[in-house]
Amino acid sequence: MAVKPQAPEEGVGAVDRALSVLFAFEAGEEALPLAELARRTGLYKSTLLRLIASLERARMLLRDGEAARWRLGPALVVLGLRAEPAPLRVVVPPALRRLADETGENASFYVRQGEARLCLLREEGRHAVRDRLVPGSLLPLDRGAAGHVLREAPEGVVVSLGERDPEMAAVAAAVRGAGGALLGALCLSGTVTRLQDPARRAPMEAALLREAAALRRTLGG
Template sequence: MNTQTRSNASLEGVASVGRALTLLSAFRKGDDAVTLAELTARTGLVKTTIMRLAITMEAHGYLVRLPDGSYRLGAELFRLGSVYQQSFRMEAHVMPALERLVAQTGESASFYVRSGEHRLCLYRVDSPHRLRLHVRQGDMLPMDNSAIAQVLRIFGTTPLPQEAATTPVPLYTGGERDPHVAGVATPVFGPGDNFAGALCLTGPVTRLTWDAAETASPMLLQVAAELTRSLGGVLPAV
């Protein structure tokens, strides 16, 4: 085999590893043990393939086969999850997303979380324009009727209310907290479908108009979806 062939093969990945990861990803929140038939239905893999993969994954602690033939996740995944949590830095994921939004739209980009009856600006990248909303990381603002607060209120509720299914995102408001300020916001989710926070653009109402927000919305939604994936989340089925 020549060098070029080996290089191409390495770029294609390993099919068996892909199938093993597909098997792990078939387990869902709330699962205790999953039958072989259900794993087959969820993955599209044949039963014999699942059984062969499971033997190796059991040996390495990733799966446990129960006496009734069903499977549950093994303790090695818990260990890796703990390592991931200790090493995870949300800032490393959020800040590049905010910088990208500012570069694409010219408006300030922020990431908010809820803190009681306030919304906390956790991360922020300012617009290059001199005329902009002066909010800093760590600032606490009221849970008013702004687009940001609405996203935090609606999507931060567990379980998701029916309102989430009928709320078009991103949300846009102008002049809710300050008559001179407009904002457009959309939810971001973390591991599973857990709500992580609100990703938003803010600017003066004279510049971030409804039409300008409509133009920026596809980019905001794309970045929010990518950030959700990088945080280990999935968009919830509402």
Template sequence: MAALERGLSILEAFTHAGNPLSLAELSQLTGLYKSTILRLCASLLRCGFLHRLDDGRYHVGPAVFQLGRIYQRSFKLGDAVVPVLRHLVSKTGESASFYVRDGESDVCLYRIDSPHPIRDAGVAEGDRFPIDDSACSLMLSSLGGKPCPSPEMRAEDIVVATKQSRRIAGAAAVLSPVFQLEKRLAGVLLLSGPESRFTDAAIGEMTRLLLDQSAHLTQVLGGDARPFLRALAETAEA
């Protein structure tokens, strides 16, 4: 098991680097001895998980691509998102949604309603909203066209709270982005409910919960969750 974990740590190094790596670079990124890396790389090369370039550097091999294709064919976004939404609702009691940008509209792709009789009604899965100056729309616009997240992003740069929803009168929301492969925006996780329940203390708890679940979902989608985890650690220290 330990050898398997060390081998996987070598493959994981390429997800952060994004380019061929030398033996010295692999040692620095993984913390493994060069002799250990050479032994593990020999096995990964034989199985097609690594490819060695003429200059001695390593890159991921075709077997990784084949596994990725299998994952893409079998993966359904809802299978990853809906359990996260259920978890958010169970922890906060508020409605949880996942929004994406589709052309000139923001789409509520998935949603789990709050169990409270008083909640932000009027939004359902599949609802489309024109692009506007709401917090969700602004986040989809600002992060949708560039590689993210930045390693320097702090909690306040990631999670946005608004006590006056632009789309639903009397509603408040806390939202966080989710990223996928190549640092592209996958969508926005959003907790929403009546303004009266979104106290500063509640928003603080929701912020930590959203950072945790955004990190989890980003990892599932192949994105870099480290900025979320760093921001989460910052909130714990505050």
């Protein structure tokens, strides 16, 4: 039974109520409607909507399309990576820098976020013409090399040419951890002109597979 939060003896009541909204989500849940959030937190819907508006601005919650349903947002993943002394934030950035330096293309690390993919870490390439993304960006899961890796978890390298943007292309490989668990997708992205030639793309694919294998060894895979 949900219990309406009481005003704390110390601290800020609004913060506690906002946290109660975030912790209302359970593992594996995609999106919750307003009525269910109200039931779980014990908060009035009018109060909930004000809290949700603030959490949406911070990208801690995302609205599920036009419906009055919300899911946890990418800002929580980014904060978790910063706070957690996890191996990913230690070992992945050097791998991205090596890939960007070696190939000149943008190097990114994506994780699955519901039915989207989240750019968690990024190293810009040196080419003047390239796709412009920042960590925290959400992209479709059904388009782009990294999206296919996160959906299908294939072995080897996945190539996409002009799927998400007709002028952009990407190659990606799975990064696995203990027990072969899929941790994310390592990706190189650039223009279709540069990546459509298999001969030119081959060294990039080899570099991706090398770094993905090294990460897997480091992460216990």
